[in-house]
Amino acid sequence: MTASEERPGAVREAEEEQRPDAPDPREPLGLLFRDLRTSPNGLSEREVQRRQTVHGPNALTRRGGRRWPHELAQQFTQPLAILLSLAAVLAVVSGTPALAVAIAAVVVLNALLAFAQERQAERAVEALADFLPERATVVRAGRPREVAATELVPGDVLVVEEGDRVSADARLLSGGVQVDLSALTGESVPVFRSAEDTDNPGPLLDARDLVFSGAACTGGQARAVVTATGMHTELGRIAALSQRTRREESPLEQQVRRVARLIAVIAVGVGLAFLPMGLAAGLPLSAAVAFAVGLLVANVPEGLLPTITLALAAGVRDLARRGAVVKRLSAVETLGSTTAVCTDKTGTLTENRMRVTTVWTPAGESPAKRPAQAGTEVVRLARAAALCTTADPAAGHGDPTELALLELAERVGSPCVPAVRDAERRALFRFDPHVKLMTTADAADGTLVLHTKGAPEEVLTHATRVYDRGTVRPLTPAGRTEVVRTVGRLAARGLRVLAVAVRPLEPRAPAPGRREDAEQDLCLLGLVAMADPLRPEVAGSIALAHRAGITVHVVTGDNGLTAAAVAEQAGIGHRGMRIVTGTELDTMDDDRLDALLARREEVIFARSSPEAKLRIADALRAEGNTVAMTGDGVNDAPALHRADIGVAMGRSGTDVAREAATVVLTDDNFATIVAAVEYGRRTYDNIRKFIVYIFTHAVPEVVPFLVFALAGGAVPLPLTVMQILAVDLGTDTLPALALGRERAEPGLMDRPPRPRSERVIRPAMLARAWGFLGLISAFLVMGGYFLTLARGGWHPGDDVGPGTALHPTWQQATTVTWLGIVACQIGTAFAVRTDRAPLRAVGVFSNPRLLGGIGFSLAFAGAIVYLPALHRLFGTAALTPTQLLTVLPFPFLVWGADELRRALVRRRTAVPTGGLPVEPVPPAPVEESGHHPLPVLLARHGWSAHRLTHALGVGEHAATEIVAHARRVAAEHGHRPR
Numbered sequence: 001m002t003a004s005e006e007r008p009g010a011v012r013e014a015e016e017e018q019r020p021d022a023p024d025p026r027e028p029l030g031l032l033f034r035d036l037r038t039s040p041n042g043l044s045e046r047e048v049q050r051r052q053t054v055h056g057p058n059a060l061t062r063r064g065g066r067r068w069p070h071e072l073a074q075q076f077t078q079p080l081a082i083l084l085s086l087a088a089v090l091a092v093v094s095g096t097p098a099l100a101v102a103i104a105a106v107v108v109l110n111a112l113l114a115f116a117q118e119r120q121a122e123r124a125v126e127a128l129a130d131f132l133p134e135r136a137t138v139v140r141a142g143r144p145r146e147v148a149a150t151e152l153v154p155g156d157v158l159v160v161e162e163g164d165r166v167s168a169d170a171r172l173l174s175g176g177v178q179v180d181l182s183a184l185t186g187e188s189v190p191v192f193r194s195a196e197d198t199d200n201p202g203p204l205l206d207a208r209d210l211v212f213s214g215a216a217c218t219g220g221q222a223r224a225v226v227t228a229t230g231m232h233t234e235l236g237r238i239a240a241l242s243q244r245t246r247r248e249e250s251p252l253e254q255q256v257r258r259v260a261r262l263i264a265v266i267a268v269g270v271g272l273a274f275l276p277m278g279l280a281a282g283l284p285l286s287a288a289v290a291f292a293v294g295l296l297v298a299n300v301p302e303g304l305l306p307t308i309t310l311a312l313a314a315g316v317r318d319l320a321r322r323g324a325v326v327k328r329l330s331a332v333e334t335l336g337s338t339t340a341v342c343t344d345k346t347g348t349l350t351e352n353r354m355r356v357t358t359v360w361t362p363a364g365e366s367p368a369k370r371p372a373q374a375g376t377e378v379v380r381l382a383r384a385a386a387l388c389t390t391a392d393p394a395a396g397h398g399d400p401t402e403l404a405l406l407e408l409a410e411r412v413g414s415p416c417v418p419a420v421r422d423a424e425r426r427a428l429f430r431f432d433p434h435v436k437l438m439t440t441a442d443a444a445d446g447t448l449v450l451h452t453k454g455a456p457e458e459v460l461t462h463a464t465r466v467y468d469r470g471t472v473r474p475l476t477p478a479g480r481t482e483v484v485r486t487v488g489r490l491a492a493r494g495l496r497v498l499a500v501a502v503r504p505l506e507p508r509a510p511a512p513g514r515r516e517d518a519e520q521d522l523c524l525l526g527l528v529a530m531a532d533p534l535r536p537e538v539a540g541s542i543a544l545a546h547r548a549g550i551t552v553h554v555v556t557g558d559n560g561l562t563a564a565a566v567a568e569q570a571g572i573g574h575r576g577m578r579i580v581t582g583t584e585l586d587t588m589d590d591d592r593l594d595a596l597l598a599r600r601e602e603v604i605f606a607r608s609s610p611e612a613k614l615r616i617a618d619a620l621r622a623e624g625n626t627v628a629m630t631g632d633g634v635n636d637a638p639a640l641h642r643a644d645i646g647v648a649m650g651r652s653g654t655d656v657a658r659e660a661a662t663v664v665l666t667d668d669n670f671a672t673i674v675a676a677v678e679y680g681r682r683t684y685d686n687i688r689k690f691i692v693y694i695f696t697h698a699v700p701e702v703v704p705f706l707v708f709a710l711a712g713g714a715v716p717l718p719l720t721v722m723q724i725l726a727v728d729l730g731t732d733t734l735p736a737l738a739l740g741r742e743r744a745e746p747g748l749m750d751r752p753p754r755p756r757s758e759r760v761i762r763p764a765m766l767a768r769a770w771g772f773l774g775l776i777s778a779f780l781v782m783g784g785y786f787l788t789l790a791r792g793g794w795h796p797g798d799d800v801g802p803g804t805a806l807h808p809t810w811q812q813a814t815t816v817t818w819l820g821i822v823a824c825q826i827g828t829a830f831a832v833r834t835d836r837a838p839l840r841a842v843g844v845f846s847n848p849r850l851l852g853g854i855g856f857s858l859a860f861a862g863a864i865v866y867l868p869a870l871h872r873l874f875g876t877a878a879l880t881p882t883q884l885l886t887v888l889p890f891p892f893l894v895w896g897a898d899e900l901r902r903a904l905v906r907r908r909t910a911v912p913t914g915g916l917p918v919e920p921v922p923p924a925p926v927e928e929s930g931h932h933p934l935p936v937l938l939a940r941h942g943w944s945a946h947r948l949t950h951a952l953g954v955g956e957h958a959a960t961e962i963v964a965h966a967r968r969v970a971a972e973h974g975h976r977p978r
């Protein structure tokens with residue numbers, strides 16, 4: 001059975017669309033080269049350009065059909081929309097068609113708004129692809145070079161390596177690779193594909209010498225000729241058939257949806273309960289029903305969910321601009337609750353710009369500055385190290401460690417030309433992060449020499465001899481000790497140390513086929529130590545992370561002392577630092593690992609394997625942490641999946657890691673992770689802000705009805721249902737959206753992380769919305785209403801019905817109530833901009849969107865109050881200047897009251913509530929946690945006297961007070977003394 005027979009009919013149709021001249025990828029290689037008009041040397045640039053015009057870009061185009069009508073229709077079947085539609089039907093039945101039309105308008109407007117916002121959110125996520133252009137290595141005119149994956153054409157010769165994502169369908173020419181084809185087959189176990197396996201009668205996807213676009217290469221290396229690109233690839237055909245999958249709802253959105261439904265149920269209950277009250281107050285049945293419907297509409301938070309989606313999408317866009325590409329909307333909220341970050345060292349904390357600073361051979365240590373200074377030992381070492389590389393500076397690719405070694409060889413006067421090096425190479429065992437070694441077999445004067453470089457302890461394990469001043473002698477225990485001591489000394493300076501060794505093979509002996517055979521009986525040449533500067537912004541970010549209560553662990557393949565020195569420079573380890581090596585971790589059971597991490601010390605996991613990351617992520621999560629974990633290699637993918645937030649390096653990372661991650665850093669920088677946490681917190685805070693804002697208006701909308709009902713007919717209705725709708729859907733919409741883009745509140749990163757279990761709507765928020773801001777607003781608007789009535793000569797019980805003398809006064813009074821609500825909501829918008837801080841701390845005019853939104857509200861309100869055409873619809877009347885003046889102070893009163901409340905809250909909890917405030921100071925020497933009671937006390941909370949005085953410049957007396965305070969704060973936050 002062939003591949004096409006196996007696949008469904010629709011696939012076959014898609015297949016028929018294939019270009020008639022497309023060659024069969026399984027035909028003999030010679031024929032395939034002829035049909036594709038190419039050769040193992042690849043195409044010329046000119047030919048590539050020509051083919052690009054013929055075949056178009058190598059990209060998938062969406063052919064999912066028009067889906068928007070379906071998506072729009074879905075908005076009308078949401079429970080809240082159905083509820084409101086029922087309310088509209090009720091309004092028709094009760095004889096108030098205007099209200100029914102208004103509610104229907106609400107439903108339609110809301111659906112349109114939600115639809116537009118959903119699409120914008122989707123587009124924000126889709127647009128992220130632009131931030132992560134895929135690259136591919138191709139051989140063109142005989143030379144390998146990196147190009148954008150979209151530029152690939154059939155006939156290109158592709159180089160596929162571990163960690164790459166295959167970007168076109170291709171037939172292997174040489175080598176073998178392990179590929180994960182799950183994107184095409186759903187089967188996640190990697191399969192081996194080799195140029196040698198050419199006998200493939202089965203389905204196309206099973207052909208053992210083919211690789212396909214969308215596959216991830218998890219091991220090996222191969223060259224392959226591209227047979228199909230873009231929509232003609234197997235992946236393209238699947239994409240052509242598949243529908244766009246619906247975006248998954250984030251936990252936050254789910255929570256809010258549940259709350260919105262709950263509130264809707266309450267609203268229905270309240271509406272029903274007030275129906276008899278309305279009747280008792282003397283209303284006719286139709287008016288009572290309209291009144292119940294009004295209450296219902298007032299309480300249903302229709303606009304909440306789309307506004308949240310939009311705020312998250314805005315967060316995604318802002319983060320992308322800041323260098324963190326977030327692949328799921330929900331990641332924005334998870335980022336905000338991060339409690340632990342596990343970071344790589346090289347490239348994330350450091351710049352990944354290596355330079356060899358010291359070379360050690362048994363002849364001594366040398367700074368290896370100029371050829372003249374380099375002895376023959378140094379030159380021999382540098383040459384061996386340079387031969388054991390795959391980097392090519394001219395082609396613009398290569399591991400910085402290797403680039404540094406090539407540069408060293410050049411510096412000491414023995415440059416290594418990559419093309420010659422590669423031509424002389426007979427075997428290559430790439431750097432393996434598990435064994436931490438790399439070995440090559442290179443031809444030299446008719447014989448082969450094995451060159452090995454790697455982590456010193458690993459090289460030492462496989463070395464039996466040492467090259468010492470012109471002679472080869474056995475590596476004695478004393479000799480080993482000296483090497484180990486030297487490594488320790490260099491590593492303690494923060495240098496990355498590699499050992500270099502060789503083994504010449506017997507004349508005419510073949511290159512070893514297995515790594516184990518190559519890496520044995522080595523002759524040690526010496527050590528190279530390289531410096532990799534700390535990124536300048538890292539220390540500040542670590543301090544910020546500490547202030548925000550986030551623990552930073554380093555998980556590195558490097559030496560513990562090197563990592564500790566770098567960590568120390570970065571300020572990691574403020575509460576104490578532990579170094580755990582890979583071997584120690586292997587012997588540690590899960591309970592001990594949990595106990596270690598529960599101590600809240602920062603841990604350096606040195607010489608760790610990628611699998612260790614998975615264990616560490618699990619242990620941290622078991623401790624209740626929200627874990628962000630960085631990674632760049634193929635083997636990091638499981639840990640990136642398992643962490644709450646997998647962070648891949650966009651520049652240096654492999655495609656596989658980028659795919660597994662939730663966040664991709666386009667600048668590989670640790671500082672961006674902390675910035676992303678800050679954005680996450682800010683977005684979450686902003687969502688809470690507009691929730692408070694939207695909830696607040698329910699009170700001044702419900703209270704007028706209550707007063708009316710409870711007054712038993714003595715007080716005329718202060719607010720009409722249409723007026724409620726004008727607030728909910730007119731004046732409140734834009735300010736709510738604008739609050740979603742509010743700046744960060746000062747102290748945002750001085751708070752401890754939000755516990756995972758905490759709900760987005762906290763009781764304190766409801767208390768503030770309903771019990772404080774809402775009540776004040778209700779009090780003010782009712783005051784305005786009665787004042788207007790009284791000024792017009794009204795007494796309780798007077799008839800204000802149409803045709804009576806008091807009717808115009810009543811209309812003006814309801815207008816005052818309505819405008820009062822609008823005014824109070826303006827005050828509320830300013831009040832909710834901060835949760836604790838005074839508004840001046842963020843700037844009264846610092847959110848131009850909000851000012852614009854309020855401007856719109858005012859214009860809308862002006863139209864409703866003064867445009868006669870709208871008076872009938874909304875039951876409003878033009879106000880006199882005096883009446884306007886009644887409403888004028890409302891925003892200031894609401895806002896001012898909340899400023900006072902916040903000032904009181906701040907006084908009650910005067911200290912930053914976060915983890916203890918920490919300055920980026922050098923870690924205290926261990927002896928300091930000695931016998932003096934003060935340091936002991938401080939150390940219990942992660943502080944030492946030295947650090948305290950150093951950080952704050954205070955004397956011992958002040959320090960004592962601070963410690964006492966620190967203890968109180970720590971106790972309040974559940975930090976038990978250790």
Ligand SMILES: Nc1ncnc2c1ncn2[C@@H]1O[C@H](COP(=O)(O)OP(=O)(O)OP(=O)(O)O)[C@@H](O)[C@H]1O
Pocket residue numbers: 343344345346347399401402431433436437438453454455456496497498499555556557558559
């Ligand atoms: N290209 C290489 N060839 C040989 N040995 C290497 C090579 N790169 C690194 N090493 C050795 O392996 C050790 C571990 O390197 P690895 O790349 O796994 O970790 P790292 O990059 O230092 O740490 P991190 O995980 O923080 O990025 C290094 O300390 C070095 O001794």
